[in-house]
Amino acid sequence: MIPKSHPRFVSLMTRELIIEGVKNGITSTQGLIAQGRGEAFDYLIGEKSTDGALAAEKIAAAELLLARRPVISVNGNAAALVPGELIRLGEIVNAPLEVNLFHRTQERVDKIIKHLHSLGAQNLYTKSDALITGIEHERAKVDSDGIFSADVVLVPLEDGDRCKALVDMGKTVIAIDLNPLSRTAQGATVTIVDNIIRAVPNISKFAGELKGLRKEELQEVVMGYDNKKTLSLAIDEVKTNLDSFFANRYISPQ
Ligand code: ATP
Ligand code: MG
Secondary structure, three states, X not given: OOOOOOOOHHXXXXXXXXXXXXXXXOXXXXXXXXXXXXXXXXXXXXXOOOHHHHHHXXXXXXXXXXOOOEEEEEOHHHHHHOHHHHHHHHHHHOOOEEEXXXXXXXXXXXXXXXXXHHOOOOOEEOOOOEEOOOOOOHHHEEOOOOHHHOOEEEEEOOOHHHHHHHHHOOOEEXXXXXXXXXXXXXXXXXXXXXXHHHHHHHHHHHHHHHOOOOHHHHHHHHOOOOHHHHHHHXXXXXXXXXXXXXXXXXXXXX
């Protein structure tokens, strides 16, 4: 048991959830490595939702509410870390969930679907009868009514290749990725540089607030959004944190 008083309690508990996901056959072993990379970047952005992340989370909420066919993609890490929160977001913005794995096996897809159903998910795309254009083999499989025909897709922790392919298909791709330098972060339409455990509840909160707005008002919210600015704000945050680290704790690098 990790005591609540531990200064890194949240980070350690998140790790436990991912390990549990691997043990239950929901998360891939590669997912452990992805989580480690995420943790490193989370450390650098200060383990908080920065102003830039909050702004992108608000845009994401507005895009999901404006969408004709929004879909929330669920991978093995997301299913282990925030299954309930993803179901809740789907209900608020009327977006079905679709299990979409990079290291795809039908067994793991079925396990995640079962897991989501057991937590109350009602609206799930479960077919795998279409392929993402320009991507090869198993990882390209999607539901023809789901991600394949979606206009807006939320992809927590997507791979760079697939993110690009979805953008090339003309979709608005909202990525959650703690690494502002990854190809996913650079290629998505809206990049949320935040930990998925903070990002999803934040998007739900904004969606709840924006839900009453008319279409034109939502369009005003997203108008002029500049994803490059979001990314440079995240990189600036890392730089500032490193500068203060060096100033306060370490001898400056020469
Ligand atoms: P890309 O293919 O986009 O260049 P990558 O190959 O470096 O990225 P992947 O292994 O494909 O990375 O995906 C893992 C990504 O997910 C990493 O960029 C990591 O920062 C991010 N990530 C991992 N855990 C979390 C988390 N809990 N919240 C948000 N992002 C996370
Ligand atoms: Mg990758």
